[in-house]
Amino acid sequence: MSTHHHHDHDHDHHDHAHPTQPDIDGPLTYHQKLEIAIRELMIEKGILSADEVRRTVEAMDARSPAGGAKVVARAWNDPAYKQLLMSDPSKALNQVGVEVGLYKLVVVENTDKVHNLVVCTLCSCYPRAVLGLPPDWYKSRAYRSRAVREPRQVMAEFGLEVPDDTTVRVHDSTADMRYLVLPKRPKGTEGWSEEKLAAIVTRDTMIGVAEARAS
Amino acid sequence: MTPARFQPGDRVKVMKADVPGHLRTPWYIRGHEGEVERICGFFANPEELAFNRHGLPKRALYRVRFAQKKVWPDYAGPAGDTIDVEIYEHWLERA
Known part of the structure; x- marks a missing residue:
C-alpha cells in the first residue's frame, strides 16, 4: 500500500498515512x-x-455477555443454583430472567484439574443467548482450525498458560448444543456481591480463552 | 423415534464416509474412536433440514469424547487432553 494518497482536490495533508474507508463496499454476494x-x-x-x-x-x-456473567456470578455465590445451572441450564437461565434462545445450552465447569475451551470448527455456533454476538476472531479460520488442534498454544497467544497437570477439554460445537464455560472463581473474591462478581466475568472467560481475575 | 442405541461410557467409532451434503460431522473426527460422554437428546436430522425436508424421525445426538493424542498424532499437549464433538447416531458404530 502506498504511504501517500493523491487527491485531485485541496485537502489538509497530514505527514502520516491514514487508513481510508472505501465509499462503496464492493459488489453484493x-x-x-x-x-x-x-x-x-x-x-x-x-x-x-x-x-x-x-x-x-x-x-x-x-444481546451481550451480561446474561452469561449474571448466571456465572450467581453460581459462584449459590451452590444450589450452580447445581441447577450444571444439570438444567434452561431452567437456571429462566430463573434469573435470561432468555434461553433456540438452542440447548451445556455448561462446562473449569476447575483446578480441568480447563474447557469452546470452538465451532464447522461454522461459528456460539451461545448467543448468554454471550451476545461472537467476536470476530471466534469466526476466523485460524481460531476454528487451531483451537481443536493446538488449544494450548492458542490459549497461550491469548495470554493464558494452562499447566500440564490441568486437562484441556475442547468442545466443538458442531450440532445442536451451545457451550458456556463456567470459569473458576478467582481467589480474593470471597464475600463479593453478585453484581461485583458479574463485573469480572468477561466474554472471553466464558469461551475459555481467559481466566476471571479479581482485579 | 427409536430409543438411543448408545449409552454414556460406550466406546464408539465415527464412520469414515465422504458423502455430499450439509454434514455436521467434522472431517477431522471421521474414522476415530471415542467414548459417549452424554446423550444430548433427539433432534430432527440437520442433513435433511438443510434441504427443506422434515428430517424425521428425530435422531439421537451424542457428545463423544476423543483423546487428542489419537486424533492428532503430533498433538503437543498431555495425554489426558480431550476433544468433545457432537455426533448424530447414524454416524456412529460400536467400537
Missing part, C-alpha cells in the same frame, strides 16, 4: 442479494414489516 430479495418480497406481501426486521436485528445486536 449471492447470499446478500438473496437475503435482500426475500426480505423485500416478504415486506411487499405484508408477511413482515421493515420495522419488525429492524427491531429483530436491534434485539440480536443488543
Whole structure:
C-alpha cells in the first residue's frame, strides 16, 4: 500500500498515512442479494414489516455477555443454583430472567484439574443467548482450525498458560448444543456481591480463552 | 423415534464416509474412536433440514469424547487432553 494518497482536490495533508474507508463496499454476494430479495418480497406481501426486521436485528445486536456473567456470578455465590445451572441450564437461565434462545445450552465447569475451551470448527455456533454476538476472531479460520488442534498454544497467544497437570477439554460445537464455560472463581473474591462478581466475568472467560481475575 | 442405541461410557467409532451434503460431522473426527460422554437428546436430522425436508424421525445426538493424542498424532499437549464433538447416531458404530 502506498504511504501517500493523491487527491485531485485541496485537502489538509497530514505527514502520516491514514487508513481510508472505501465509499462503496464492493459488489453484493449471492447470499446478500438473496437475503435482500426475500426480505423485500416478504415486506411487499405484508408477511413482515421493515420495522419488525429492524427491531429483530436491534434485539440480536443488543444481546451481550451480561446474561452469561449474571448466571456465572450467581453460581459462584449459590451452590444450589450452580447445581441447577450444571444439570438444567434452561431452567437456571429462566430463573434469573435470561432468555434461553433456540438452542440447548451445556455448561462446562473449569476447575483446578480441568480447563474447557469452546470452538465451532464447522461454522461459528456460539451461545448467543448468554454471550451476545461472537467476536470476530471466534469466526476466523485460524481460531476454528487451531483451537481443536493446538488449544494450548492458542490459549497461550491469548495470554493464558494452562499447566500440564490441568486437562484441556475442547468442545466443538458442531450440532445442536451451545457451550458456556463456567470459569473458576478467582481467589480474593470471597464475600463479593453478585453484581461485583458479574463485573469480572468477561466474554472471553466464558469461551475459555481467559481466566476471571479479581482485579 | 427409536430409543438411543448408545449409552454414556460406550466406546464408539465415527464412520469414515465422504458423502455430499450439509454434514455436521467434522472431517477431522471421521474414522476415530471415542467414548459417549452424554446423550444430548433427539433432534430432527440437520442433513435433511438443510434441504427443506422434515428430517424425521428425530435422531439421537451424542457428545463423544476423543483423546487428542489419537486424533492428532503430533498433538503437543498431555495425554489426558480431550476433544468433545457432537455426533448424530447414524454416524456412529460400536467400537
